Amino acid sequence: MPTTAKICGLSEPHTLEAAIVGGASHVGFVFFPPSPRNLEFSRAAGLAAQVPARVSKVGVFVDPDDTLLDTAIASARLDALQLHKTTPARAAAIRARTGREVWAAVAVRKREDLGAARGFAQAADRILYDAKTPDNAALPGGMGVRFDWSLLDGFDHPLPWALSGGLDAANVTEAIRRTGARTVDVSSGVEIAPGTKDASRIAAFLSAVASA
Numbered sequence: 001m002p003t004t005a006k007i008c009g010l011s012e013p014h015t016l017e018a019a020i021v022g023g024a025s026h027v028g029f030v031f032f033p034p035s036p037r038n039l040e041f042s043r044a045a046g047l048a049a050q051v052p053a054r055v056s057k058v059g060v061f062v063d064p065d066d067t068l069l070d071t072a073i074a075s076a077r078l079d080a081l082q083l084h085k086t087t088p089a090r091a092a093a094i095r096a097r098t099g100r101e102v103w104a105a106v107a108v109r110k111r112e113d114l115g116a117a118r119g120f121a122q123a124a125d126r127i128l129y130d131a132k133t134p135d136n137a138a139l140p141g142g143m144g145v146r147f148d149w150s151l152l153d154g155f156d157h158p159l160p161w162a163l164s165g166g167l168d169a170a171n172v173t174e175a176i177r178r179t180g181a182r183t184v185d186v187s188s189g190v191e192i193a194p195g196t197k198d199a200s201r202i203a204a205f206l207s208a209v210a211s212a
């Protein structure tokens, strides 16, 4: 099975197109106002219309309320919801209420952090292992922070999972080889500035994933 890739934090038609043409399985739209990648709903709707059915649209949220979720799902026609800083109970409620696939982000810095994944076994469809950002950071993700991939060695994953945090075209081959990830996720590693994606970096990342 080939490794699949999600390109996250897209906000412009030409870089979204680069992700689609390059073979991304998922594209991510961020709904979190402090993020430089945050999308207005009308803009999300326009971008979503560009995405073919074979590519899944993932909304990225930080402990969202129902109003935000419902508006984002309707405007961007989201297939999946990526939830950061959200408890298993809340994730389960969101999954039951929306009927959408739920990706639970688990922030990793130390081996003990992986234990949080088990709490989502009945509450989510997939775990996204992401690097824990610094305690005073403005964002819980999307900062190009990487964690020690060896922490995943021998871990009994409770659900299908994806790897993120500080990936780019130069390190994703090693990340896949080292962890066995079947899905990888990138945001800042395909940008030229925070929030500004680059089509050639997206193409290089997807090419590296396809060759891994």
Ligand SMILES: O=C(O)c1ccccc1N[C@@H]1O[C@H](COP(=O)(O)O)[C@@H](O)[C@H]1O
Pocket (backbone or CB within 6 Å): 008, 009, 028, 030, 032, 035, 036, 037, 038, 060, 061, 062, 084, 128, 130, 139, 140, 141, 142, 143, 144, 145, 164, 165, 166, 167, 185, 186, 187, 188, 189
């Ligand atoms: O990208 C953001 O702005 C963001 C905001 C809030 C939560 C998560 C966010 N991004 C996610 O973080 C990971 C890793 O990103 P990076 O490749 O290290 O920059 C990725 O899943 C993004 O979806």
